[in-house]
Amino acid sequence: MSPRVVFPNRMLPYLLLAPQLAITLVFFYWPASQALYQSVLREDPFGLASRYVGLDNFRRVLADPNYINSIEVTAIFSVATAALAMSTALLLAVMADKVIRGRGIYRTLMIWPYAVAPAIAGMLWLFMFNPTMGTFAYMLRATGYNWDPLLNGPQAMTLVIAAAAWKQISYNFLFFVAGLQAIPKTLIEAAAIDGAGETKRFWTIVFPLLAPTTFFLLVVNTVYAFFDTFGIIHAVTGGGPGKSTETLVYKVYNDGFVNLLFGSSAAQSVILMVIVIAMTAVQFRYVEKKVHYG
Amino acid sequence: MADHAAAATGSTAAVLGRREDGAMVGINRRSRYIAHAILILGILVVAFPIFYTFVASTQSLQTILRPPLPLLPGDRFWDNYTTAIFGGIGRIGGVGVDTLLFNTTVVALGIAIGKIVISILSAFAIVFFRFPFRMFFFWAIFITLMLPVEVRIMPTYKVMVDLGLIDTYTGLTLPLMASATATLLFRQFFLTIPGELVEAARVDGAGPWRFFKDILLPLSRTNIAALFVIMFIYGWTQYLWPLLVTNRNDMNTIVIALRKMVSFADADTEWHLVMVTCMLAIAPPVLVVLLMQRWFVRGLVETEK
Numbered sequence: 001m002s003p004r005v006v007f008p009n010r011m012l013p014y015l016l017l018a019p020q021l022a023i024t025l026v027f028f029y030w031p032a033s034q035a036l037y038q039s040v041l042r043e044d045p046f047g048l049a050s051r052y053v054g055l056d057n058f059r060r061v062l063a064d065p066n067y068i069n070s071i072e073v074t075a076i077f078s079v080a081t082a083a084l085a086m087s088t089a090l091l092l093a094v095m096a097d098k099v100i101r102g103r104g105i106y107r108t109l110m111i112w113p114y115a116v117a118p119a120i121a122g123m124l125w126l127f128m129f130n131p132t133m134g135t136f137a138y139m140l141r142a143t144g145y146n147w148d149p150l151l152n153g154p155q156a157m158t159l160v161i162a163a164a165a166w167k168q169i170s171y172n173f174l175f176f177v178a179g180l181q182a183i184p185k186t187l188i189e190a191a192a193i194d195g196a197g198e199t200k201r202f203w204t205i206v207f208p209l210l211a212p213t214t215f216f217l218l219v220v221n222t223v224y225a226f227f228d229t230f231g232i233i234h235a236v237t238g239g240g241p242g243k244s245t246e247t248l249v250y251k252v253y254n255d256g257f258v259n260l261l262f263g264s265s266a267a268q269s270v271i272l273m274v275i276v277i278a279m280t281a282v283q284f285r286y287v288e289k290k291v292h293y294g
Numbered sequence: 295m296a297d298h299a300a301a302a303t304g305s306t307a308a309v310l311g312r313r314e315d316g317a318m319v320g321i322n323r324r325s326r327y328i329a330h331a332i333l334i335l336g337i338l339v340v341a342f343p344i345f346y347t348f349v350a351s352t353q354s355l356q357t358i359l360r361p362p363l364p365l366l367p368g369d370r371f372w373d374n375y376t377t378a379i380f381g382g383i384g385r386i387g388g389v390g391v392d393t394l395l396f397n398t399t400v401v402a403l404g405i406a407i408g409k410i411v412i413s414i415l416s417a418f419a420i421v422f423f424r425f426p427f428r429m430f431f432f433w434a435i436f437i438t439l440m441l442p443v444e445v446r447i448m449p450t451y452k453v454m455v456d457l458g459l460i461d462t463y464t465g466l467t468l469p470l471m472a473s474a475t476a477t478l479l480f481r482q483f484f485l486t487i488p489g490e491l492v493e494a495a496r497v498d499g500a501g502p503w504r505f506f507k508d509i510l511l512p513l514s515r516t517n518i519a520a521l522f523v524i525m526f527i528y529g530w531t532q533y534l535w536p537l538l539v540t541n542r543n544d545m546n547t548i549v550i551a552l553r554k555m556v557s558f559a560d561a562d563t564e565w566h567l568v569m570v571t572c573m574l575a576i577a578p579p580v581l582v583v584l585l586m587q588r589w590f591v592r593g594l595v596e597t598e599k
Contacts, residue, residue: 005489006424007502016419017431020412020472026457027450027469028438034449092336095329098321102330108587109337114594115579116344117531117549120572123556124343127350127572133565135346138361169340174594198325227444231533235553249444253534256448265448273445280440 032273038266050263057267066243067251067268074247077161078225084165086217089172090210094202096173097180107177114170119231121167122160126236129159149237153244156237160245163236164229172217179213180206219283226275248272344576351375351569358565370566378570385555385564387543391571394548398530399578401466401547405529406522408471414514417480418506422492432481439474443534451538465539466547470532475597476521483517484510520593523586530579548575 039057043050061067096106113121128136131148140147149155183206191201230249233239239246239254246254252272256265350358353368382388419425420432443450450469459465487510495505536547543551552575555568583590 004421005492005496006422007492007496007505009423009502010425012502013419013423013425013428016415016423020416020435020477021431023412023469023472024435024438027453028441028446028472029434031446031449031453032441034452035446038449088336092333095332095336098326098329099333100326106333106337108584110340111587111590112580112583113340113344114590115527115531115583116576117533117579119533119549119553120531120575121343123552123572124347126556127569128343128346133359133361135362166340166343171594174591178595198321227442230444231531231549234533234537235556252444253447257451262448269445269447273441276442276445277440 035266035269035273038262039270041266042263053263057263058271061264061267061271064264066246069243070246070248070251073157073243073245074226077157077164077229077245077247078222080161081164081168081225081229082218082221084161085168085221086172086214088165089169090176090214092169093173093176093180094206096177107174110173111170113167116167117231118164118167118229119235122163122232122236125159125163125166151241153241156241156245160229160232160236164225164232168221168224172221175213175217176210179210183209216283219279223276223279223283226279248275344573347569347572351566351573353566355564355566358569374566374570378567378574383551383555383564383567383571385557385562386546386551389543389546389551391548391574393544394546394551394571395574395578397463397466397545398547398549398575400463401532401536402526402529402579404463404467405470405532406525408467409473409476409525410518410521412471413473413476414480414518416477417484418502418510420477421481421484422502422505435472435477436474438472443538447534447538454539460539461542461545462539466536466545467529470529470535473525476525479517479521479596480514483514487513516589516592517596519586519589520596522593523582523590524593524597526582527579 040052040054041050042053042057092110096103096110099106116124126134126149128134129140129147129149131137131141131150137147146152147155149159187205187209188201191205196204226247227249229247230253233245233247233250234253237245239250248268249272252265252268255261255268346363349365349367350363351374352371353363354370357364357368379391382390416431416435420428454460454465454469457465459468491509492505495509500508531549532547533549536550537553540546540550543554546554548571552568552571555563555571557563
C-alpha cells in the first residue's frame with residue numbers, strides 16, 4: 001500500500017474501532033473459543049461436572065453412523081441444490097441475453113424471490129405439496145402416485161431441494177446475466193460469421209468464458225446450501241422423516257438444543273468451522289484470480 | 295435500463311460491445327421468440343409459489359382444506375387480512391401480525407443501520423489513521439467471516455443467557471451488527487479516495503470528524519444505499535438467530551412465528567391466517583428490492599467481491 005495521508009490522532013482510531021471489536025470479541029471470538037474448549041470436554045449426564053477427554057468427542061462424532069448419514073445428506077442436498085439452481089438460472093440468463101425488448105422487465109420479475117426468507121420459501125413449497133391440503137400433492141395422488149413427503153425420505157429431500165433451489169435462482173440469474181454481458185460480443189459475432197450455430201457458440205465460447213462466474217457461483221451456492229438453508233430444513237421437515245434430511249448444521253443445532261449433547265455438538269461445531277474456513281479460503285483465492293482475469 | 299447489471303459490475307466491454315440497436319448477428323427472430331417463451335415460463339415458475347399462497351390467503355379455511363385450490367383469488371381478502379393483523383393468532387398466543395411486523399422491522403432496520411454505522415467507523419479508522427496493531431485489528435474483523443452463528447451455536451446462546459439478552463431487541467440485533475463484509479467494502483472504497491483530498495481537508499484545518507462528516511459520508515452515499523438494501527433483507531430473513539434468542543411469542547420475528555403457527559399434525563392450524571402471515575412476511579423485503587432495484591443489484595455484486 002502506498003503511503004497515505006493520514007490524521008495524526010492517537011486515541012481516536014481505537015475509539016472508532018471499539019464497537020466492532022467489542023461485538024466480535026463478545027459474540028464471535030469468545031463463543032468460538034468456548035466451542036473449541038468444550039469440544040475436548042465431556043459432561044456427566046447431570047451436567048454437573050465435566051472432564052478432559054482429548055479428541056474423544058471427535059472420534060465419537062466421526063464414528064457415529066448418524067453423523068456419516070448427515071454428511072451424505074448434506075452432500076446430496078448441496079450438490080442437487082447448486083446444480084438445479086445454477087442450471088435453471090444459466091438457461092434463463094442466456095435467454096435474457098438474447099432478447100432485446102423487455103430485458104429490464106424480465107430481470108425485475110426474476111430477482112425478487114431473493115428477498116424471500118429461506119424458511120418461507122420452504123413453506124411455500126410445502127403449501128403446494130403437503131398431503132393434507134396441497135393442490136399438487138392432490139394432483140400427484142390423483143395420478144396414483146404415492147406422494148407423502150412427511151413420511152417418505154427421498155420425497156422430503158426432493159421438496160427441500162426444490163425450495164432451496166427456487167430461492168437461489170434469482171441470485172444466480174443476476175450474476176450470470178452480468179457475466180454474459182461482460183463477454184465481448186465481437187467474439188461471438190465473429191464465430192457467428194464463421195458459421196457457428198447458437199448451440200455451438202454457447203458451448204465453445206460463452207460457457208468457457210463464463211467459467212469464473214460459474215465457479216464463483218458454485219462456491220456461493222455451496223455455502224448457501226450448507227448454512228443458509230437451516231431455516232428450510234427446520235421449518236419444513238425438521239430433519240425428518242427419520243433422519244433423511246438432517247444436514248450437518250441442523251444436526252449441530254438438534255444435538256445441542258434438543259438432545260443436549262454438548263461435547264458432541266461442540267465437536268461438530270469445530271468440524272463445521274474447519275469447513276467454513278476451507279470454503280472461505282477457496283472463495284478468496286478465486287477472487288484474486290478474477291482480478292487477473294478481468 | 296437493460297445494462298444496469300453491466301454498469302453495476304463496471305464492465306465497459308458489455309456496453310461497448312453491444313450495437314446501437316441492441317441486435318446481435320447470428321440470432322434470428324425465431325430463436326428470439328423461443329427465448330421469450332422460455333423466459334416467460336421461467337418467470338411463471340418462479341412466481342407461482344407466491345401466487346398460490348396469495349390465492350390461498352384470500353380463501354376461507356374450508357376452501358383451503360379441500361384441494362385443489364381455485365386458480366383465482368377468493369372473496370376473503372379483507373376478512374383474512376384484518377383478522378390476522380389486528381385479531382391475533384391463536385397458535386402463537388394471540389399475538390397479531392402487527393406485532394410481528396413491528397418486531398421484524400425493528401430487527402431488520404437495527405441490523406442494517408447498525409452494521410453500516412459500525413463498519414464505516416471501523417473502515418475509517420483503518421484507512422485514515424496509523425496506529426499500533428492496525429492490521430491486527432483488520433484481520434480480527436476479517437476472520438469473523440469464518441465464524442458464522444452456525445459454527446458456534448451453543449456457546450453463543452450461553453453468552454446471550456448470561457448477559458440477559460434473551461427476548462430483547464438488543465439480543466436480536468446487536469450480535470449481528472459486526473460485519474466483515476461491510477467493513478471490507480468501505481475499506482476498499484476509502485482506499486480509492488485520493489490522498490490530496492485528505493491533505494486539502496487538513497490544510498483547511500478540518501479535523502477527522504469534519505472530514506468524515508463533510509467529505510467521506512457524502513461520497514459514500516451510493517455504497518451506503520447499496521449495503522442498506524442487502525443488509526435489510528439479511529436482517530429480515532434471519533432464522534437461526536431469532537429462533538435461538540426469542541422464547542416469548544410477542545418477541546418473535548414474523549418468520550419464526552410463522553414456523554410456530556404451522557403444524558401438519560394438528561387439525562387446528564388456521565391455514566388462511568398462515569397464508570396471510572406468509573404474504574405479509576414476504577411483501578416488505580420484496581418491495582425494498584423492487585423499489586431500490588438499482589442499489590440492490592449494486593449491493594449484491596459489491597458485497598460478494
